[in-house]
Amino acid sequence: MNDFVYAHTDPAELEEYREQVRSWMSENMPRRNHDNPWHPTHDDDAQSSRNRELQRRLYDGGYAAVCYPREYGGQSLTIGHQRIIDEVSMDFDMPLLFSVPTLSITGPTVLEFGTEEQKQRYIPAWIRGDELWVQFMSEPSSGSDMAGALTRADRDGDVFILNGSKIWSTFAQRSDYALLLARTNWEVPKHRGLTMFIVPIHHPGIEIHPIQMVDRTEEFCQEFFNDAIIPAANVVGQVDDGWTVASRLLFHERAAVGGASPYTQGRHRNRSADGLEDLAAMARRNGGTDLGRMRQILGRMETLSRVDRLLSRRVVRGIESGYFPAPAGSLVRLSHGLTQAERQTAAAEFQRDRALVWNPGESTGAYGVDFVQRQQSCIGGGTTEMARNIISERVMGMPREPAADRDLPFNQVPRSG
Structure with a gap:
């Protein structure tokens, strides 16, 4: 047996599921080439297309994002079932681009805070492998202070006008949509004036600049927004309450990176x-x-x-x-x-x-x-x-670090430049 606990699930049922997954994987998923030497991957389009194809195979077989609700394209199964898929798939080629952040970070955030229309529109699409997602959170000037975002979204009737920049966005150049945190209110403390948006990436007013890593791959990107128009219907959660949404996104991110998320799929x-x-x-x-x-x-x-x-x-x-x-x-x-x-x-x-x-x-x-x-x-x-x-x-409940800008309207916070 493995090291994971499969709470609230009959062990015999899980072993039967393991055999089903093993049989299906052997017949439907390509095996990994363990003899293929390591080398940097530069063909982002080919990698993206391959992952979309593999994700569709999992979906057609009923093994894609199995912990998602059935009404949105998942299987409403437990983390135990997902861990079995992860273990059995170790020797197979899997669509890992979809695992993080699409399915395990941005996906659960939309599942928790999205409108019913948003969930019906977007969740089935990424489970099928039609759309890759990314998160636009970090900024060049903010470091770890995500609530200090300077990217702004100004309302104009039924749309918001987006200006600013985000950075360290994983695989943005090959993705389709992003969750973006922007400032919508400058007259309240920084945590209270943010809003989360669904943003189409390849969209007028948005430029994507890949960042080359030490191994010559281009995993991360910086984005620039110049009067990009985003419909108000793309707000996730409530206007000016984006920090509530962002806090849960960060929870899902830590769970995914730490291996504790029920929504990741496949690991090599x-x-x-x-x-x-x-x-x-x-x-x-x-x-x-x-x-x-x-x-x-x-x-x-x-x-x-x-x-x-x-x-x-x-x-x-x-x-x-x-x-x-x-x-x-x-x-x-x-x-x-x-x-x-x-x-x-x-x-x-x-x-x-x-x-x-x-x-x-x-x-x-x-x-x-x-x-x-x-x-x-x-x-x-x-x-x-x-x-x-x-x-x-x-x-642990220890005292918080002092912060000079706490409870100060954001437009009164001193900033360099």
């Missing part, structure tokens, strides 16, 4: 990011006189991995039962980020110079690139520093 055994089998094999091949020290590192990684899995299980059950408040998802986010960074550091160390210099066609260079990018897991989905603040203030 990445080079150094999942499982310890690869690390152990590296130690046996390359250990030599350092084998004893490598065993110590493996022992630590095994301990951290077990704690990470058990913590995820505990937090998921605690939030579902009401024992933990929703911000407890930051516990999983923090643990997963730190553990991931340590795995990638260990993998690069075990590979020795093969992670620094490699020949064309060899996959060992991936471990070096992972090492250079290891802090991604401590930044994406909210930094580990922010996670610690949330845990201390909202889970």
Whole structure:
């Protein structure tokens, strides 16, 4: 059996479901090519098209977004059923572009706060694989202060006029829609004057600029808005109450990044990011006189991995039962980020110079690139520093940090420039 708890579900029913999924996957989903060497992916259009095709296959088979309500295209099943799909699909090519953020971050936010018309229009489309979504939240000038957004949406009758910029948006160039947080009221404190919008990305007045990463891929983007017209019908939640919506989006983001979301689908055994089998094999091949020290590192990684899995299980059950408040998802986010960074550091160390210099066609260079990018897991989905603040203030009940702009109208907050 695996490490996840399948609460409120008959184990025999889950085992029968596992066999159904295994049989269907074998007949309908392409297997991953484990011998294919690592290399950066530049063809965003091909990757997007492939993911849409695979998502449609899952949908047609009844295995797409199974925790979503049946009336919107899901199956109304439990997190236990989704985890079975994740485990069985490890050796198959899966539409991971849809997993995060479409299905696990923006999707649950629309499910909770969208109008019935919005839910009927958008949720079935992304479950079918027709539309990819992204989140437009961070801004160049705000850092981790998301409530300090300067992107503005000025109302003009039945539309809003959007101006400003967002950044670090994952795969925006290949996505179709975004959830965007913009300022709609400058005369109230910053948290009270924000509104969440559904924004079509390839739309007049919106420019997408990809950002090249250290491995030459272009995963993130910056967006510029110049008098982009957004219908008032695209507001999610209430006007000026966007922080309520954004807070839940951030909860779903931390759960997705930390592995505690019921809405993620599919996960691959990445080079150094999942499982310890690869690390152990590296130690046996390359250990030599350092084998004893490598065993110590493996022992630590095994301990951290077990704690990470058990913590995820505990937090998921605690939030579902009401024992933990929703911000407890930051516990999983923090643990997963730190553990991931340590795995990638260990993998690069075990590979020795093969992670620094490699020949064309060899996959060992991936471990070096992972090492250079290891802090991604401590930044994406909210930094580990922010996670610690949330845990201390909202889970442990410690005093909040002082803030000079608290309760001050946003148009009176001093700003550089």
